Amino acid sequence: MKGKNSALFLFILLGALTAFGPFVTDMYLPSLPSMVGYFDTQASMVQLGLTSSMIGLALGQLFFGPLSDRYGRRSPLLAAMLLFIVSTVCCIFSSTIESFIFFRLIQGVAGAGGIVVSRSIATDLFTGRELAKAMAIIGAINGVAPVASSVLGGFLTDSIGWKGIFVVLLGIGVLLLLGNLRFRESLPVERRKRGSLKSMLAGFGVVLHNRRYVYYVLQMGFAMGVLFTNISSSPFIMQQHYGFSAFGFSLFFGINALAIGLAAGLSVKFSNPEHAMFVGSAGMTLLSLIEFVALSLGCSFVVYEALLFLLLFALGLTFTASTTLAMDCERANSGTASALFGAAGFAFGGVVSPLVGLGNILSTTGLLFLVCSLCSLGFTLLALSQTHASLWHSFKGRLLPMVRIVRRTK
Numbered sequence: 001m002k003g004k005n006s007a008l009f010l011f012i013l014l015g016a017l018t019a020f021g022p023f024v025t026d027m028y029l030p031s032l033p034s035m036v037g038y039f040d041t042q043a044s045m046v047q048l049g050l051t052s053s054m055i056g057l058a059l060g061q062l063f064f065g066p067l068s069d070r071y072g073r074r075s076p077l078l079a080a081m082l083l084f085i086v087s088t089v090c091c092i093f094s095s096t097i098e099s100f101i102f103f104r105l106i107q108g109v110a111g112a113g114g115i116v117v118s119r120s121i122a123t124d125l126f127t128g129r130e131l132a133k134a135m136a137i138i139g140a141i142n143g144v145a146p147v148a149s150s151v152l153g154g155f156l157t158d159s160i161g162w163k164g165i166f167v168v169l170l171g172i173g174v175l176l177l178l179g180n181l182r183f184r185e186s187l188p189v190e191r192r193k194r195g196s197l198k199s200m201l202a203g204f205g206v207v208l209h210n211r212r213y214v215y216y217v218l219q220m221g222f223a224m225g226v227l228f229t230n231i232s233s234s235p236f237i238m239q240q241h242y243g244f245s246a247f248g249f250s251l252f253f254g255i256n257a258l259a260i261g262l263a264a265g266l267s268v269k270f271s272n273p274e275h276a277m278f279v280g281s282a283g284m285t286l287l288s289l290i291e292f293v294a295l296s297l298g299c300s301f302v303v304y305e306a307l308l309f310l311l312l313f314a315l316g317l318t319f320t321a322s323t324t325l326a327m328d329c330e331r332a333n334s335g336t337a338s339a340l341f342g343a344a345g346f347a348f349g350g351v352v353s354p355l356v357g358l359g360n361i362l363s364t365t366g367l368l369f370l371v372c373s374l375c376s377l378g379f380t381l382l383a384l385s386q387t388h389a390s391l392w393h394s395f396k397g398r399l400l401p402m403v404r405i406v407r408r409t410k
Contacts, residue, residue: 005184011134013179014122016172017077017114019149020084021346022257023169024053024111027149029235029253030246031162038162039097046097049104051350054228056108058346061116063109065339066203068117069193073124074185080113081177088170092163112342114176119338123327124186132324133268154250193335203336215383216326217341219281221348222379223318225372226284228349230256230308232356233365241362242301252305259309263316273321274384280317281373281380287311288373292366311369318376325383 005013028035028049035046060080068076087106094100126134156164193203208214234256238249263280270276291307323341330337352372358364 005182009182010121010125013176013183014118014134016176016179017118020111020114021057023149023172024057024108025050025231026253026257027153027169028157028162028165029231030154030250031157031165032235033246034157035162039100041097045101048101049097050232051353052101052105053108053111054346054350054353056105056110057112057115058108058343058350060109060112061339061342061346062204063339064113065116065120065335065337065342066193067335068120068187069203069333069335072185072187072189072192073117073121074180074183076113077117077180077183078177080110080117081173081180083113084110085170085173085177088166088173092166092170112346116335116338116342119323119327119342120334121186123331123334123338127328127331131328132273132320135320135324135327151250151254154247157246193333203333204340207330207333207337207340210330212383212386213326213330213337215379215386216322216329217344219277219318219376219379219383220322220326220341221344222372222376223281223284223315223322224345225348225352226288226311226315226369226376227260228352229356229365229368229372230312231349232353233361234308236356236361237304237365238301242304256305256309256312259313260316260319263313264320267317267320270321273324276317277321277325277380278384280314280321281377283314284311284318284373285370285377287314288366288369292363292370295362295366298362318380 032046032050035049036042039046064076064080084107087103087110090103091100091107094103122131122134152168153165156162156168234253235249238244238252239246244252267273267276267280270279287307287310291304291311294303294307326341327334327337352368355368356364
């Protein structure tokens with residue numbers, strides 16, 4: 001490795017890379033109705049473009065994570081950016097909904113490369129509280145992405161249509177490719193994984209044997225369930241139930257996304273990440289219960305929006321904390337750990353999104369908020385019990401030799 005990148009450059013680059021998820025999934029949400037007419041198809045087929053991109057975002061992380069552990073961070077990043085550019089061009093020129101769905105899958109795979117490798121880079125360069133600060137800054141930058149993407153998406157939908165959105169995505173891909181050309185490798189050759197593809201895949205088994213890591217992943221997965229319940233339901237609740245325009249929806253969607261970014265930045269103020277994760281999970285559960293009751297009773301938009309903003313704020317507290325804790329306890333396999341962590345989130349999102357349309361969307365949305373929040377809180381408590389057990393065993397391991405010495409002296 002020759003030289004180092006500045007901290008400012010790293011934070012901007014890593015924040016932009018992690019923002020790939022929101023840009024790929026959120027930016028074209030306001031244009032979904034117009035795409036039904038363009039492709040002359042059903043709304044459910046257009047929504048498959050969102051589902052396929054989430055599947056790609058999940059699968060791509062499982063591919064690029066182990067790859068970055070073996071070949072370093074820079075080469076997989078460059079490959080991902082090139083693939084993203086090509087797939088975005090193909091989305092723009094798709095003539096059928098089937099080809100569009102396929103290229104959205106490829107676009108998601110490519111975008112996943114930026115997400116998973118960015119977490120690994122942060123783990124390469126920072127430790128402990130510094131890692132928590134890095135994740136908080138990246139999370140705050142990432143919190144701006146849904147705001148920008150949703151507002152810009154609403155504006156472009158009303159002005160130059162859905163293709164304009166993908167032209168903007170293409171431009172972002174080109175800029176990030178140029179930024180990655182400047183990036184200095186963060187994983188030295190001596191720290192890279194060796195062995196065959198089979199041994200690389202075996203790394204997933206090693207990581208999954210870490211019970212505490214698995215609890216952090218499941219806590220985050222159910223928290224992502226809350227997020228994707230909101231992403232899937234809010235266009236219909238705000239536009240069809242409360243009567244907002246596409247641009248009006250995008251403004252409120254952006255404001256709500258800002259809550260996640262603000263919370264991610266404030267989470268570092270807690271004494272430790274465990275505390276932030278518990279407060280966020282407990283807050284999510286309480287607010288989800290109130291939101292469920294409010295939506296079931298047909299509440300006003302003001303009540304729905306106020307509770308949703310607070311719910312997403314609590315969600316943001318857990319995101320930075322669970323990411324920091326999960327990556328910190330699997331530092332030796334950071335690429336693989338990052339891949340599983342990210343893939344689980346989008347996998348949960350892919351499962352939850354279709355459920356929103358079952359039955360009355362208001363009641364179903366509230367119920368999904370509550371169930372996912374309760375499960376997230378449960379795995380938070382399990383993870384914290386594992387942490388405290390580890391601390392006790394470590395303390396006991398130091399205490400017993402001291403006791404033996406005292407007994408001998410007597």
